[in-house]
Amino acid sequence: MVRYNPKEVEPKWRAAWDAAGVFKAEAGGDRPKYYMLEMFPYPSGSLHVGHARNYAMGDVVARFKRARGFNVLHPMGWDAFGLPAENAAAERGVDPAAWTWDNIAKMRDELKRLGLSLDWSKELATCDPAYYGRQQAWFLKLLERGLVYRKEGLVNWDPVDMTVLANEQVIDGRGWRSGALVERRKLTQWFLRITQYAEALLDGLQTLDRWPDKVRLMQENWIGKSQGLKLTFEIVGGEPVAGLQVYTTRPDTLFGASFLAVAPDHPLAEAMAAADPAVADFIAQVRRGGTSEAEIETAEKLGWNTGLKAYHPFDKQRELPIWIANFVLMDYGVGAIFGCPAHDQRDLDFARKYGLAVLPVVLPPGGDPALFHVKQEAYVGAGRIFNSSFLDGLEIEAAKSAAVARAEAEGIGQGATVYRLRDWGVARQRGWGCPIPIIHCQACGVTPAPTEQLPIVLPSGLDFSKPGNPLARHPTWKHTTCPTCGGPAERETDTLDTFVDSSWYFARFPNPNSEDAIDKAAADYWLPVDQYIGGVEHAVLHLLYARFVTRALADEGMLSVKEPFAGLFTQGMVTHETYRRASGEWLEPGAVEVRNDGGQRHGVAIDTGEPILIGEAEKMSKSKRNVVAPADIADVYGVDAARLFVLSDSPPDRDVQWTSAGVEGAWRLINRIWAEFDEPGVADGQQEDAAATLALRRGAHRAAKAVTETIEGFRFNSAVARLYEFVAILRTSRTAACAPEARAEALSILARLVAPFAPHLAEEGWRRLGNGGMVALEPWPTWDAGLVEDEMRVLPVQINGKRRGEVRAPAGAASHDVEALVYANEEIATRLEGLTVRKFIVVTDRIVNVVAD
RNA sequence: GCCGCCGUAGCUCAGUGGUAGAGCGCAUCCUUGGUAAGGCUGAGGUCCGGAGUUCAAUCCUCCGCGGCGGCACCA
Numbered sequence: 001m002v003r004y005n006p007k008e009v010e011p012k013w014r015a016a017w018d019a020a021g022v023f024k025a026e027a028g029g030d031r032p033k034y035y036m037l038e039m040f041p042y043p044s045g046s047l048h049v050g051h052a053r054n055y056a057m058g059d060v061v062a063r064f065k066r067a068r069g070f071n072v073l074h075p076m077g078w079d080a081f082g083l084p085a086e087n088a089a090a091e092r093g094v095d096p097a098a099w100t101w102d103n104i105a106k107m108r109d110e111l112k113r114l115g116l117s118l119d120w121s122k123e124l125a126t127c128d129p130a131y132y133g134r135q136q137a138w139f140l141k142l143l144e145r146g147l148v149y150r151k152e153g154l155v156n157w158d159p160v161d162m163t164v165l166a167n168e169q170v171i172d173g174r175g176w177r178s179g180a181l182v183e184r185r186k187l188t189q190w191f192l193r194i195t196q197y198a199e200a201l202l203d204g205l206q207t208l209d210r211w212p213d214k215v216r217l218m219q220e221n222w223i224g225k226s227q228g229l230k231l232t233f234e235i236v237g238g239e240p241v242a243g244l245q246v247y248t249t250r251p252d253t254l255f256g257a258s259f260l261a262v263a264p265d266h267p268l269a270e271a272m273a274a275a276d277p278a279v280a281d282f283i284a285q286v287r288r289g290g291t292s293e294a295e296i297e298t299a300e301k302l303g304w305n306t307g308l309k310a311y312h313p314f315d316k317q318r319e320l321p322i323w324i325a326n327f328v329l330m331d332y333g334v335g336a337i338f339g340c341p342a343h344d345q346r347d348l349d350f351a352r353k354y355g356l357a358v359l360p361v362v363l364p365p366g367g368d369p370a371l372f373h374v375k376q377e378a379y380v381g382a383g384r385i386f387n388s389s390f391l392d393g394l395e396i397e398a399a400k401s402a403a404v405a406r407a408e409a410e411g412i413g414q415g416a417t418v419y420r421l422r423d424w425g426v427a428r429q430r431g432w433g434c435p436i437p438i439i440h441c442q443a444c445g446v447t448p449a450p451t452e453q454l455p456i457v458l459p460s461g462l463d464f465s466k467p468g469n470p471l472a473r474h475p476t477w478k479h480t481t482c483p484t485c486g487g488p489a490e491r492e493t494d495t496l497d498t499f500v501d502s503s504w505y506f507a508r509f510p511n512p513n514s515e516d517a518i519d520k521a522a523a524d525y526w527l528p529v530d531q532y533i534g535g536v537e538h539a540v541l542h543l544l545y546a547r548f549v550t551r552a553l554a555d556e557g558m559l560s561v562k563e564p565f566a567g568l569f570t571q572g573m574v575t576h577e578t579y580r581r582a583s584g585e586w587l588e589p590g591a592v593e594v595r596n597d598g599g600q601r602h603g604v605a606i607d608t609g610e611p612i613l614i615g616e617a618e619k620m621s622k623s624k625r626n627v628v629a630p631a632d633i634a635d636v637y638g639v640d641a642a643r644l645f646v647l648s649d650s651p652p653d654r655d656v657q658w659t660s661a662g663v664e665g666a667w668r669l670i671n672r673i674w675a676e677f678d679e680p681g682v683a684d685g686q687q688e689d690a691a692a693t694l695a696l697r698r699g700a701h702r703a704a705k706a707v708t709e710t711i712e713g714f715r716f717n718s719a720v721a722r723l724y725e726f727v728a729i730l731r732t733s734r735t736a737a738c739a740p741e742a743r744a745e746a747l748s749i750l751a752r753l754v755a756p757f758a759p760h761l762a763e764e765g766w767r768r769l770g771n772g773g774m775v776a777l778e779p780w781p782t783w784d785a786g787l788v789e790d791e792m793r794v795l796p797v798q799i800n801g802k803r804r805g806e807v808r809a810p811a812g813a814a815s816h817d818v819e820a821l822v823y824a825n826e827e828i829a830t831r832l833e834g835l836t837v838r839k840f841i842v843v844t845d846r847i848v849n850v851v852a853d
Numbered sequence: 854g855c856c857g858c859c860g861u862a863g864c865u866c867a868g869u870g871g872u873a874g875a876g877c878g879c880a881u882c883c884u885u886g887g888u889a890a891g892g893c894u895g896a897g898g899u900c901c902g903g904a905g906u907u908c909a910a911u912c913c914u915c916c917g918c919g920g921c922g923g924c925a926c927c928a
Contacts, residue, residue: 214923218856221923261928331927332927333927337928349926536922540924649867650867654866657864659864659877665877666876668891671890718868724875806872849871851909
């Protein structure tokens with residue numbers, strides 16, 4: 001008996017894989033390609049078991065596919081720009097580049113320790129000028145094509161940090177870092193014209209049949225396509241403009257209109273504000289309103305009656321007042337609406353507040369036109385149009401078409417498709433990001449940086465100690481000459497959103513050293529990514545941006561695929577209990593001893609012995625100190641145990657709760673597996689037992705089939721459960737007199753089935769069995785269908801739906817044969833005495849039900 | 854408010870239109886030369902509640918209850 005010692009075994013095999021270059025990917029050859037990718041990490045400097053779970057899943061698939069004969073690309077890189085480095089710089093005065101590269105080195109070591117089958121020769125980091133310089137190159141190409149533009153828009157501005165914040169960085173109306181009240185400020189910003197691809201991105205979802213429905217649905221909702229009518233209302237008196245255009249998805253309710261409303265930042269509102277301080281005050285008041293979701297939700301409807309009126313387009317006798325309203329959004333549709341209070345809740349709330357008319361025009365089925373009134377709830381259901389001139393009597397859909405057709409015929413409007421999706425604001429006032437390759441010249445204006453100047457590299461020695469953009473206040477960096485006129489000019493000091501960095505890295509991986517941003521030949525071979533794995537938190541932003549950039553680059557001729565990720569899997573989080581002292585101080589798991597007294601768990605602080613409150617399992621976070629690092633586990637049990645556990649306890653798309661007991665369970669499994677490899681012998685001096693041999697072979701072949709199918713179905717937890725069963729069978733077989741060949745065959749299958757999950761253990765076991773080479777290079781086991789299927793079946797027998805016994809029947813036995821067996825069964829026959837059999841149901845190979853009374 | 858997911862043993866969670874499961878925990882016993890342990894055996898369930906479909910429902914359908922997540926004034 002040799003004890004399994006992961007501390008020696010694991011490093012040894014990692015070195016062996018490395019030396020043999022087992023995981024190095026080369027484009028080409030006869031094997032089909034398989035591109036396995038996990039979302040690359042931010043190099044925070046420390047790996048936690050959540051990372052380990054993500055990468056372990058990808059590694060199972062990568063190793064499995066390799067064994068199944070695929071040419072596998074499985075690369076790793078670093079999403080290395082972003083705020084944490086700036087925070088470190090601000091707090092500790094370190095250089096963000098040095099800090100980041102140092103973290104990368106640490107995390108690379110930790111990742112390598114997980115025994116992942118990665119091709120490290122493909123490594124890249126987004127903060128490397130070799131990477132972001134190429135990003136600048138394609139950014140300029142998109143600029144030429146009109147996909148990049150500048151526009152003035154309202155943004156979330158943090159007055160303390162002096163930067164633009166993304167919506168998700170605004171919490172309860174305050175900057176997430178500074179805590180300052182966020183202002184809505186007008187700024188000129190860089191945008192990527194993702195809306196040009198709205199339809200393509202929506203259509204493309206149809207082709208992504210290996211994506212979770214949930215993610216496709218979220219993207220569909222995010223793109224938010226709607227069909228409607230853009231319609232121009234003629235303004236009474238023709239001042240200050242002749243007409244006002246609105247957008248509606250309910251042209252059928254036009255005759256129910258009782259007012260028009262424009263957004264506070266609509267040009268009409270702004271024009272009036274310029275002329276009237278009271279209007280300006282109103283707009284300022286509305287803008288001050290909070291930006292948090294809760295505030296928006298509860299915000300009261302506010303309006304300003306401009307005094308202007310417009311003619312109803314289909315009834316010139318009617319004049320509708322024009323309001324400025326806080327609930328109308330400038331960046332959706334055309335920033336102006338008509339209000340139909342009877343059939344829209346927002347319009348109704350507004351109308352009730354300001355005493356505007358409520359005119360019902362949709363009659364619910366069975367409703368009486370004379371009696372139907374709308375009170376506090378708008379009617380948005382189906383029905384027939386009434387009170388509506390030429391639309392009367394039509395169903396809603398027919399009325400929409402009729403109204404659009406009439407508006408088009410009269411030349412006052414046209415059918416329109418509108419998307420909720422907004423263009424992507426990509427400029428950030430940050431110093432640790434990809435510089436936007438633009439030069440501002442007093443004389444020539446906004447000029448692209450010449451390609452030969454790329455990469456435009458970040459300077460060293462930036463000052464992060466003060467809020468605001470360190471690039472903008474760097475003494476020399478921004479000063480340059482205009483490429484057009486040669487005069488003095490300034491570089492753009494905004495940097496790109498880090499989502500830009502991560503929107504094309506998968507296309508760079510096939511050849512990360514290419515002179516071009518993308519090595520077309522290599523990308524054409526490897527793309528699309530066959531299986532992408534990452535957190536569901538990226539369901540919309542990252543995945544939508546990546547899809548957009550892929551299409552934009554494809555239209556540029558740089559790529560051939562339209563969709564970057566053919567298969568997507570979103571994995572759940574790893575959670576952990578939280579521990580805190582009575583004082584409220586959080587404690588890390590290592591500082592607490594959890595005791596178990598008669599099933600009652602309670603925690604004790606190791607340092608003081610005081611009782612500790614055990615809290616619910618939550619997402620691992622630094623603030624609650626419930627983070628577990630794979631390194632801690634590796635020191636005690638080895639990384640294979642950690643890998644097995646994070647894969648075993650819960651389906652991959654669900655959260656898994658990390659517990660020390662669970663890891664110990666995985667560690668025991670490892671030892672049980674090792675015990676099988678270590679004692680392959682058969683009980684001596686016994687006669688070979690044919691039945692036991694068959695049972696062992698069946699178990700092995702069934703395990704091979706089941707593990708294969710569960711990996712393919714992304715049910716890694718079930719796959720591990722099948723390994724548990726298989727090991728139990730092997731254990732039984734040790735004391736039975738199985739044929740030595742059967743035992744050897746079973747152990748060979750075991751090593752190969754274990755390899756994707758616990759690769760180090762599998763290699764050591766493979767060697768212990770007397771094999772040469774590496775299990776990482778072995779083909780996946782196959783199985784004999786004849787051994788997987790049992791020729792005899794146990795059929796439960798029910799009487800009136802309750803299980804009353806069972807019979808053994810040959811597989812596929814016919815109904816009448818089974819019936820005979822059932823009546824021949826003494827126990828069942830007794831129960832049927834005195835009953836009249838009404839029905840006899842046989843489900844072949846599954847069950848029998850006798851209906852009797 | 855809209856959309857989605859979840860509810861099964863003490864805990865964490867699998868699973869299936871047809872015999873209710875695993876790990877951990879708990880109990881009993883064995884081993885003490887696999888010992889920073891190992892093994893045998895066992896107890897433990899209203900499969901959230903109600904109705905429906907079915908020969909048969911934990912599973913399918915509908916209505917509730919509870920928890921979680923996403924979106925949210927998108928005209």
